[in-house]
Amino acid sequence: MTNDYDIIIIGSGVIGASIAYYLSKRPRQNILVIDKGFPLTGTSGATQAWVFAHNKTPGSYGKLSMLSAQLYPSLQAEIGDIEYKRTGGIVPFFDEDDWVKAEHLVKEQSKAGLDVQVLNRTQTLEKEPKLSAKIKGSTYSPIDGNVNPFLLVEKYVRAFQRNDVDVSFYNAVTAIDHSDEQVTVTTEKGIFSGEKIVFAGGPWTEHLGNMLDVQVPVNLVRGQILVTEPLQPIITHTLGGMRQMDNGVVLIGNSSEKHIGLDRRTTLDVIQHTAKMGIDFVPELKKAHILRSFAGTRLVPYDGLPILGTMPCMKNVYIAAMHSGVTLSPLVGKVMSELIFDGEASIDIDGYDIRRFNKIKP
Amino acid sequence: MDTDLLIIGGGPAGLHAANTVGQYGIRTVIVEESNALGGLLRQQVHYINDLPREFKAQTGQNLSEYFIGNLSDQCTVLLNHIFTGVYKDGRLGIANQETVIPIRAKRVLIATGAAEETMIFPGWTLPGVISVGAGQILHHREGVLPGKKAVILGSSEPALSLSMDLFDKGSDVAIVDGGSEISCGNQQLLDEIVTKNIPIYFEAFNLEALGTDEVEKLVFQQSSGNEKKLETDVVCIGGEYSPILESFEILDCKFTYAEKLGGWLPQYDHTLKTSVNHVFAAGNCAGITSMSGILLTAEIASLNVVHELMNEQIQEQVESLWEELINIEDSSFLPSFHSRKDIIAEAYT
Ligand SMILES: Cc1cc2nc3c(=O)[nH]c(=O)nc-3n(C[C@H](O)[C@H](O)[C@H](O)COP(=O)(O)OP(=O)(O)OC[C@H]3O[C@@H](n4cnc5c(N)ncnc54)[C@H](O)[C@@H]3O)c2cc1C
Ligand SMILES: Cc1cc2nc3c(=O)[nH]c(=O)nc-3n(C[C@H](O)[C@H](O)[C@H](O)COP(=O)(O)OP(=O)(O)OC[C@H]3O[C@@H](n4cnc5c(N)ncnc54)[C@H](O)[C@@H]3O)c2cc1C
Numbered sequence: 205m206t207n208d209y210d211i212i213i214i215g216s217g218v219i220g221a222s223i224a225y226y227l228s229k230r231p232r233q234n235i236l237v238i239d240k241g242f243p244l245t246g247t248s249g250a251t252q253a254w255v256f257a258h259n260k261t262p263g264s265y266g267k268l269s270m271l272s273a274q275l276y277p278s279l280q281a282e283i284g285d286i287e288y289k290r291t292g293g294i295v296p297f298f299d300e301d302d303w304v305k306a307e308h309l310v311k312e313q314s315k316a317g318l319d320v321q322v323l324n325r326t327q328t329l330e331k332e333p334k335l336s337a338k339i340k341g342s343t344y345s346p347i348d349g350n351v352n353p354f355l356l357v358e359k360y361v362r363a364f365q366r367n368d369v370d371v372s373f374y375n376a377v378t379a380i381d382h383s384d385e386q387v388t389v390t391t392e393k394g395i396f397s398g399e400k401i402v403f404a405g406g407p408w409t410e411h412l413g414n415m416l417d418v419q420v421p422v423n424l425v426r427g428q429i430l431v432t433e434p435l436q437p438i439i440t441h442t443l444g445g446m447r448q449m450d451n452g453v454v455l456i457g458n459s460s461e462k463h464i465g466l467d468r469r470t471t472l473d474v475i476q477h478t479a480k481m482g483i484d485f486v487p488e489l490k491k492a493h494i495l496r497s498f499a500g501t502r503l504v505p506y507d508g509l510p511i512l513g514t515m516p517c518m519k520n521v522y523i524a525a526m527h528s529g530v531t532l533s534p535l536v537g538k539v540m541s542e543l544i545f546d547g548e549a550s551i552d553i554d555g556y557d558i559r560r561f562n563k564i565k566p
Numbered sequence: 567m568d569t570d571l572l573i574i575g576g577g578p579a580g581l582h583a584a585n586t587v588g589q590y591g592i593r594t595v596i597v598e599e600s601n602a603l604g605g606l607l608r609q610q611v612h613y614i615n616d617l618p619r620e621f622k623a624q625t626g627q628n629l630s631e632y633f634i635g636n637l638s639d640q641c642t643v644l645l646n647h648i649f650t651g652v653y654k655d656g657r658l659g660i661a662n663q664e665t666v667i668p669i670r671a672k673r674v675l676i677a678t679g680a681a682e683e684t685m686i687f688p689g690w691t692l693p694g695v696i697s698v699g700a701g702q703i704l705h706h707r708e709g710v711l712p713g714k715k716a717v718i719l720g721s722s723e724p725a726l727s728l729s730m731d732l733f734d735k736g737s738d739v740a741i742v743d744g745g746s747e748i749s750c751g752n753q754q755l756l757d758e759i760v761t762k763n764i765p766i767y768f769e770a771f772n773l774e775a776l777g778t779d780e781v782e783k784l785v786f787q788q789s790s791g792n793e794k795k796l797e798t799d800v801v802c803i804g805g806e807y808s809p810i811l812e813s814f815e816i817l818d819c820k821f822t823y824a825e826k827l828g829g830w831l832p833q834y835d836h837t838l839k840t841s842v843n844h845v846f847a848a849g850n851c852a853g854i855t856s857m858s859g860i861l862l863t864a865e866i867a868s869l870n871v872v873h874e875l876m877n878e879q880i881q882e883q884v885e886s887l888w889e890e891l892i893n894i895e896d897s898s899f900l901p902s903f904h905s906r907k908d909i910i911a912e913a914y915t
Contacts, residue, residue, distance in 0.1 A: 469652075469818055471652060472659040472666065473653050475651060476666065497651070
């Protein structure tokens with residue numbers, strides 16, 4: 205292992221690992237991936253892992269999510285079984301007033317080529333019979349699904365290691381020095397230099413930005429998830445709020461709490477609220493035992509949209525920071541590798557440049 | 567619900583702590599997940615000789631009854647209740663099958679004990695394959711003979727003790743161990759095993775339990791290359807104990823890896839306080855294994871609670887308890903004693 209690299213990626217969650225994987229398919233370059241823990245100790249190991257497009261902000265962002273979902277089958281063929289399933293996604297609603305919103309969503313998404321439908325109660329219950337009869341209707345899209353985030357990250361890491369990418373795990377980056385030609389990365393285990401570096405630090409991205417005196421405009425939002433005992437098949441779609449994994453376990457969660465920082469404890473308030481939401485959706489879950497709960501920290505840019513591109517005034521420091529990183533993982537890996545290797549992405553990502561925030565206040 | 571001290575776990579550590587603070591009129595709630603108090607004492611019919619000075623030698627079951635009989639009327643016992651989580655405002659959530667009760671407690675003592683770890687091998691899920699602890703529960707607590715042809719896996723003290731008890735009730739007993747010598751340090755027990763001609767097979771490996779509806783045979787290889795087949799109707803797996811740590815995790819206590827004890831333990835200082843200011847630890851879950859150590863740590867922790875809540879002077883008492891603890895532990899098992907001292911030293915740095 206040398207200390208000089210063409211590209212150094214900081215962070216090996218679904219985003220950093222994906223970028224490393226897509227870059228490793230390009231002609232020989234020296235790549236290093238650094239993570240302060242092992243690849244699932246960040247948010248990628250504490251997520252629902254829906255691959256969900258249909259309720260994302262219509263327009264460019266909804267389309268980005270759809271394109272990413274479309275990449276999953278070929279990704280799975282390349283790196284091995286990641287339990288990706290295109291189950292179709294259902295977001296039920298309980299309020300008559302939501303009809304209008306649902307129809308609006310369908311219209312907007314269809315402009316970007318996203319197949320979303322409004323279903324009435326009967327149509328919804330036909331697809332998902334265990335849903336509560338109290339629902340008024342739902343929005344549905346066949347493109348939505350889910351994936352096993354543990355397998356996803358593990359398979360990325362194995363694949364890029366086969367392609368000769370070096371890793372340095374359990375090693376935190378503590379300082380970064382930037383010049384036009386070179387970036388020097390100081391870590392707990394030594395100093396590395398790279399021609400280009402990539403920030404994929406998930407919720408710690410703000411901290412990485414501070415090392416270069418750049419403010420990354422993001423909020424941290426905690427989410428708490430309940431895990432049931434393995435159950436007989438009870439739901440087959442990915443629902444807005446829950447999904448059932450291959451092993452029968454149902455994951456339930458839709459909470460978001462601000463101003464908590466990186467605290468990943470769970471609280472009974474949210475756990476009870478989440479359990480109630482689960483039962484409101486699927487009354488049969490009342491009988492299920494909850495085995496455990498966990499929390500994760502989402503990074504949410506001020507305007508909710510991903511940050512993709514280079515850092516201000518630095519053409520060799522790249523950043524990829526977003527929520528819904530599982531959904532976006534293959535696409536972000538692909539376009540960031542294009543940007544880094546070819547100098548240009550195959551789709552227009554200018555709208556996701558961090559410089560847009562110059563105009564936005566928190 | 568409001569209380570001064572919430573005790574999680576109603577085994578000897580929790581009960582002794584409740585009684586100690588009870589003398590000072592402190593309100594306590596004991597939360598116990600099973601249907602009775604006593605913890606592991608409930609299945610101990612043998613005399614415990616290594617009790618602290620203030621107790622006379624007696625069986626675990628007697629000791630348990632004594633503790634329960636002494637609980638003060640300031641003590642509320644919640645059986646079949648589990649500590650499951652914390653609310654944002656710091657109240658603890660105590661769940662039964664129906665609902666979750668929020669309890670505000672000035673101090674918390676975690677005394678959740680330890681759990682048996684079993685060995686896993688082909689056939690281990692067959693009916694009739696149980697743990698040594700389960701064998702003791704059946705035999706000592708429920709008065710049921712677990713089997714007529716017992717195979718005991720392992721040669722720790724509880725394993726040998728169960729072997730003797732089953733033998734005395736007329737069962738055929740064989741002991742099978744993966745190591746090359748007995749791991750139990752109790753010579754008297756060993757002598758009895760030898761006198762009674764209970765066979766011991768050492769260096770056994772490739773264990774497999776066979777049977778159609780329940781266990782019928784235990785097959786294993788010996789280092790000589792022979793395969794041995796024992797007819798059996800109950801196999802009791804003896805294993806290590808590991809502290810039950812979930813409550814510490816929920817309360818965000820820091821852990822430390824105790825190399826010499828071979829596992830993770832909560833960090834605590836000489837007052838038995840964890841890294842979280844209002845949370846204390848005592849007993850098996852703090853890595854304490856001797857019965858005297860369990861009771862002494864419970865007493866030290868609860869006296870410190872008394873000190874913090876009522877400003878009582880307890881210094882001298884605590885010092886003499888520490889002295890007793892150090893004497894007993896020092897003479898019993900040095901490596902684990904030193905390991906615990908390391909934990910306490912670590913908490914100071
Ligand atoms: C409860 C919850 C539910 C969610 N549900 C979904 C969902 O259904 N669908 C979806 O698409 N998304 C979902 N998300 C969001 C998604 O999980 C995240 O967007 C995604 O995991 C982020 O991946 P990442 O690689 O950017 O971050 P992370 O996985 O956090 O990876 C960042 C890595 O950087 C490393 N790192 C940070 N700082 C340093 C440093 N100084 N030195 C070295 N290494 C460092 C960290 O150790 C970490 O491994 C959910 C999130 C939460 C919390
Ligand atoms: C079979 C057997 C035989 C033994 N024989 C002897 C002997 O002869 N002599 C000797 O000195 N020692 C013996 N020991 C060891 C001794 O019994 C234990 O070390 C001692 O009981 C530990 O006391 P404790 O109070 O720390 O834990 P425990 O006795 O285990 O009590 C802990 C209690 O906490 C409860 N609990 C756990 N988690 C929760 C939660 N989240 N919410 C609510 N309640 C909870 C448990 O149900 C349990 O009742 C024996 C142990 C076993 C298993």
